[in-house]
Amino acid sequence: MVTDASQTKERATQPLAPGLYLVATPIGNLEDITLRALRILESADLIACEDTRQTQKLLNHFGIQTPTVSYHMHNEGPRAEELTSRLKQDARIALVSDAGTPGISDPGVELVAAAIAAGAAVFPVPGANAAISALIASGLSTDSFVFHGFLPAKAGQRRTALEELPRNGMTHVFYEAPHRIAETLGDIEAVFGAEQHIVLARELTKLHEEFLRGPVSGLRSQLASRAAIRGEMVLLLAPDTAGNTQRQSIAAEVAALMQSEGLDEKDALKRVARERGIGKSEAYRELQREQSRKR
Ligand code: SAM
Secondary structure (H helix, E strand, C coil): CCCCHHHHHHHHHCCCCCEEEEECECCCCHHHCCHHHHHHHHHCCEEEECCHHHHHHHHHHCCCCCCEEECCCCCHHHHHHHHHHHHHCCCEEEEECCCECCCCCCCCHHHHHHHHHCCCCEEEECCCCHHHHHHHHHCCCCCCEEEEEECCCCHHHHHHHHHCCCCECCEEEEEECCCCHHHHHHHHHHHHCCCCEEEEEECCCCCCCEEEEEEHHHHHHHHHCCCCCCCCEEEEECCECCCCCCCCCHHHHHHHHHHHHCCCHHHHHHHHHHHHCCCHHHHHHHHHHHHHHHC
């Protein structure tokens, strides 16, 4: 519901209540800062930042002079304690990450829990977020979606995470790094088949914002033809059982070749590796991973 404009104005002129303010900042376009975020950043006693130098650029742009302190994954525990003791003394602390919504694949969760445990008020100050921005423009279902953050960096764990996704049409949203996207798309094709529809949202809200939508095999060729894959990106897919031809496991392919062509296991594995365009040792690792999952 929209509040009355005079009420909003009245609240804006009142001093900030004590507590922890989780302030979203832009993910690329500075116009995406909200009026409320600016007011809170300006009136807080302190801004806890993932990277003080990064946030200082934003503060300079908007002429905000509030003192800053670092709060990042390497000092989250001890810093959360310090900030909580200030909250107990009725401080007004704003928490920001480098970009987007704090606490979403960014530091913040520990501080929020500590602040709540200490009886401090916690206020969300909503704004930009890459996952939701990508989701709403993806064309995929928004009725039911799961945000996973980053996929595991290790190849085997990533493949397992993808294999375990439910195939019920629900949308799955991932953050992904440009240096890993080619491998991840290869895994998606191996797990869900060449026709699996995916959406890749790059450089959201920035000058070169781009949405790539289509079967994973097509997107892989498109990206392979580029000199480099750059920029921040969100990957989305909504697998279902209909229409997705799932590739057989390596173990099943090896067994089939042993039976149909009389090959021994080593030669069958070599053949599967060649057909999949991967090395023998990678095929062997994958076979071991499949077997360990079955145990
Ligand atoms: N807290 C942030 C948020 O609310 O979106 C996310 C921080 S996480 C460390 C950074 C990841 O978010 C990037 O690797 C990328 O996957 C995604 N991301 C951030 N900004 C983006 C943008 N402008 N376009 C696409 N993806 C973005």
